[in-house]
Structure formats: structure tokens, C-alpha cells
Amino acid sequence: MNRIILIGNGFDLAHNLPTSYKDFINHYWEQWGEWLQGAYLGDKLSDELCSISQKGESQPWYWIFPSRHFPSGTKISPTDVMKTVRANPDRFLIEATPFFQHINKSFETKNWVDIEGEYYFWLKRIFRESDCGYDGAKSLNKELDEIKRLLIEYLDGIQKDQIKPDLVKESIRKAIHEPYEAQDISIDGQPAFEDFAKKRLNFLATHSDSAIEFFLNQFGYPYHSDIDEYNKKIANANYQFGGDRFNYSQHISNINKRREIVPDFFLLPDQILLLNFNYTTTADMYLYKNSGFEVNHIHGKLGDNLNHIIFGYGDEMDDDYKTISKLNDNDYLTNIKSIRYLETDKYRQLLRFINSDYYQIYIMGHSCGNSDRTLLNTLFEHPKCVSIKPFYYQWQDEQGEWRDNYIEIIQNISRNFNSMQTMRDRVVNKEFCRPLVPKSN
Structure with a gap:
């Protein structure tokens, strides 16, 4: 079972980087x-x-x-x-x-702006209204290209001057690499989770010390004697007579009811993918040295000529998109993300990852808004998705009261689902979620 970390602009903002559209x-x-x-x-x-x-x-x-x-x-x-x-x-x-x-x-008026959302708003105005200030999508695309050029120039300066290893927050690194918790897994995903737990138990009991050490090093752990001690506790006394090597039902019961006695090693993800929607490399600093885990810069990467910046809109679920796609004018499709994804293999790599095994999603700083709706729907409603856990933003208001945006994230997440029943099962309840950056940080 794997984990995907959705990295959005709030991730960079959590590191006090001025990367919002407002800053730009x-x-x-x-x-x-x-x-x-x-x-x-x-x-x-x-x-x-x-x-x-x-x-x-x-x-x-x-x-x-x-x-x-x-x-x-x-x-x-x-x-x-x-x-x-x-x-x-x-x-x-x-x-x-x-x-x-x-x-x-x-x-x-709102003290914030979604440039990609505004672009799509104007794209729809142009094909609906003859007198809106534009004679076609081409002139709007030219303006977006200029904004994109200026944005890249601005972010490139931040990338070179401000993104340094000392920005890394250990609380975030720990969250990325933490073990699964049974309470976070959807009801529909419980059989897959139990199967994962059994396979991990066997892996830690049958593989060589070097193979186990390599696996644990990706999470910053050394090999630990707790593994062998726990294996002894749940060994099946009848194993030599043809039974299972371990008491699997006891192991699953421990995970669900006595989590504190199960070492973290038994519940670490098989693979972790950082799906970075930002153009910066802040997220790259969170993988341990020699880690086999990867960062997928799905929207491009600053300074990478082989992975150009994707800047536009990606909501094919919107009714107006169907009308736009039927127009015999490719200018309307120039900045649609689904088309731009085909310029690299990043989207195909993501599909291979989500099809390879069951997975949990952590949301770190991504608003889950409509500008990425098509891709998010693919991730959220995929049959192998077993959990969606948002890390919310927390702040103090003018009266000193603590506020957070958990509900706002959930509202946005809901728009990426066709089935609300599936959404309610997969999204983790607030009582089991926490801020991306704790108050003490």
C-alpha cells in the first residue's frame, strides 16, 4: 500500500515563502x-x-x-x-x-486571487459574449503567456534566493513518512489494508537484514530489534504443524485496538510519491538521502527545459468545457491542462503509480479547487484509493481565537467527486486530522 502527498501552494506558504498569486x-x-x-x-x-x-x-x-x-x-x-x-x-x-x-x-475585494480560475472565467465569457473586450481566445492566451512569463521570473528568484535546506520542518517530514493508522482507512478499503498488514509482517520476518535496512532507511529509521521482538509475540505455535507462520488475526486486532504495541515499521507505506503541483523544489528537500521515493513535478519545474511549466485550467467535469471542446477553434484548448500533460510523461507516470497498488492520499497545502478538478477526480475516485487525509491551515483571528480551513478543504474535495457516498467514506474525519504546521512551529 502506497501514499501520495499532494503538494500545493500552501506547502510553500507554510515555509514562509512568498509564492502566492497575491505575492506575485x-x-x-x-x-x-x-x-x-x-x-x-x-x-x-x-x-x-x-x-x-x-x-x-x-x-x-x-x-x-x-x-x-x-x-x-x-x-x-x-x-x-x-x-x-x-x-x-x-x-x-x-x-x-x-x-x-x-x-x-x-x-x-477578496484579498486573494486564482489566476487560473479567472482565465477560465474569461475563456467562457469570450465564446458566450461578442462584446467582452476580446475578439477571440488567442488574445487572452497571449496575456496569460505574459503573466506566466512574469510568474516564472518571479518564482525563479525565490527558488534561487530563498529555498534552502534549513527551511525543512521536521514536523512535516515526519508526517510524510509516518505509518498508517487504521482509523484513517475507509471502510471499503479495510480488506486491502489488512492484506497490506499481513504482507508487511511477512516481509519483515522473511527478508534479509540488508533488505529490511534499505527499506527502513528511506523513512530515516535504522534496523531495530523491535521487529524481531514483535514477530515472536504473534508467532503461531502451530506453524511447524502446517499452520500460518503468524497469528494474523491477532496482528490485525493489535493494529485496530492496541496500536501502541505494534512498532511503526509494520505500518510504513511501501512507496511514497510527492505529487508536486508547485513549480518550486521545496518538496524535494523532504526525501531522505538515497531514498527510492520520488517527486513528480506534475505541472513542471523551474529551470527544467524537459518539464515545462503548465499554467492553465483543468476542469473537464464543468458543463461549459464540453461546449468549448466542441468549438472548431484550438485556441480555446491551448491552456487546458489535460492537453498540456501530454507534453511529458509525468501524467502517465502518475497513472502507473495509482494503478500499481492501493494508496492513501495526504493533502498538504493544496486547496483542491476546480483548476485541477479533472486530475483530482482521477485520484480521489480511483478504485485503489482507500483514504484522503487533509492537513489544514490554522491561524488566530483578530480576537485571538484559533481558526482553520478544514471544512473549506472538504468542500473543495467534494466537488471532485461524483459519488458523495464514496467521498464520505474516504475522507478522514477532522478529529483524526491535524494542521500542516502545528501551533508550536
Whole structure:
């Protein structure tokens, strides 16, 4: 039995990395502020997404926005420059494309934004409305390409400057490599879990010390005498007369009712796959040296020319997608993830993994939103999926009360299921879940 760790942007945020779309948009406007501070002539400056112009008689931009206050010499930040521009609409005009304007409006009203979701919203508007600011999907795709280029540039800087081994949190590493708990396994998955437990018992009793040591080293464990001691406790006295080597029913009973006497080694996953939806390599740092476990960068990896960044939308379960796919215009399908997956073997590798054995899913920092709905449905409703365990985000509100997003994650998970009965069986109850980063961290 295996384990898949879904790694989303919340994983990087848990390491205090500024990788959210909110951080990216803020950085974009900071870059604009720096541009205004260094620009000279011209009453209007523009890029592929927006323009800023002066109203009335124009002046050199760096006169209007010097880098320092005079005569104090206090530095003026690019952020303050943009605040000044926005606060003076009678003097400055900001014009943005409809798509980018909508992204910023969403950011301003909700304090967060889903760029991929906004892209799909506009893609649907274009084929429904003739007068929405675009004459076709091609111009929208061009804008998304520009946002993608800027995002990669931004994240690449974070990757090079901030993602270091000392970011690793032992609580997260421990969670990734921890043993199974019977309470986390679905009712439908119990037979597979019991079969796994029996096979692991036999493996630890029959394989060589070197083979067992290699297996345990992947989890950071050395070989331990607890294995032999436990094997003796549940050995079948009638084994020499043709019975089973072990009292399997006693072993299963111990796992369910006396878990504390069963060493962790007997319940460690056979394989672990880190399914990384991020473009960064934060997740890669969590595998032990010489581990046989892998990271699948399903959406691409920064700096990897053989695994390009996938940025778009992936909800084939949406009714509108069926209409879009029937249009005789490939521009509407340019940034659909299912099509982009075919550019590498990463998706096929994932399919081989989930078809190879039963598996549990850990959700670490992935919102399970609609932009990855098709892939998540494949994982969640697969007949070999026996458990879905979310690690939630926890914070203190203005009154000092602790809040979390467990229910929000579950709501999103539910949209990836066709069968709510299956969903209720596979998703782990909150009482058995915990925050990705505990309060003490």
C-alpha cells in the first residue's frame, strides 16, 4: 500500500515563502513603482498588461517619483509610489486589459486571487459574449503567456534566493513518512489494508537484514530489534504443524485496538510519491538521502527545459468545457491542462503509480479547487484509493481565537467527486486530522 502527498501552494506558504498569486501581483506593482522612479520622458508607460499615464501637462516621471525624499534623504519605496498613483486618479490614469483588470479587482475585494480560475472565467465569457473586450481566445492566451512569463521570473528568484535546506520542518517530514493508522482507512478499503498488514509482517520476518535496512532507511529509521521482538509475540505455535507462520488475526486486532504495541515499521507505506503541483523544489528537500521515493513535478519545474511549466485550467467535469471542446477553434484548448500533460510523461507516470497498488492520499497545502478538478477526480475516485487525509491551515483571528480551513478543504474535495457516498467514506474525519504546521512551529 502506497501514499501520495499532494503538494500545493500552501506547502510553500507554510515555509514562509512568498509564492502566492497575491505575492506575485504585489511584486508586479512594485516593479511598476521602480519603473516610474527611473523613467524620464513620456507621459505614458505601458507593458503587455497595463499602462499608466499622466493627466494634464506631463513631467519626467522621476521628478514626480524620486527615489528619496529631499532634503531628508529618506528612501521612497516602489509600493508607496503605486499607492500615490492609485490615490490620485485626477492626475494619473491606470488602464489594464479586461482580464488583468478583473484579476486585480478580485485581489482588491477578496484579498486573494486564482489566476487560473479567472482565465477560465474569461475563456467562457469570450465564446458566450461578442462584446467582452476580446475578439477571440488567442488574445487572452497571449496575456496569460505574459503573466506566466512574469510568474516564472518571479518564482525563479525565490527558488534561487530563498529555498534552502534549513527551511525543512521536521514536523512535516515526519508526517510524510509516518505509518498508517487504521482509523484513517475507509471502510471499503479495510480488506486491502489488512492484506497490506499481513504482507508487511511477512516481509519483515522473511527478508534479509540488508533488505529490511534499505527499506527502513528511506523513512530515516535504522534496523531495530523491535521487529524481531514483535514477530515472536504473534508467532503461531502451530506453524511447524502446517499452520500460518503468524497469528494474523491477532496482528490485525493489535493494529485496530492496541496500536501502541505494534512498532511503526509494520505500518510504513511501501512507496511514497510527492505529487508536486508547485513549480518550486521545496518538496524535494523532504526525501531522505538515497531514498527510492520520488517527486513528480506534475505541472513542471523551474529551470527544467524537459518539464515545462503548465499554467492553465483543468476542469473537464464543468458543463461549459464540453461546449468549448466542441468549438472548431484550438485556441480555446491551448491552456487546458489535460492537453498540456501530454507534453511529458509525468501524467502517465502518475497513472502507473495509482494503478500499481492501493494508496492513501495526504493533502498538504493544496486547496483542491476546480483548476485541477479533472486530475483530482482521477485520484480521489480511483478504485485503489482507500483514504484522503487533509492537513489544514490554522491561524488566530483578530480576537485571538484559533481558526482553520478544514471544512473549506472538504468542500473543495467534494466537488471532485461524483459519488458523495464514496467521498464520505474516504475522507478522514477532522478529529483524526491535524494542521500542516502545528501551533508550536
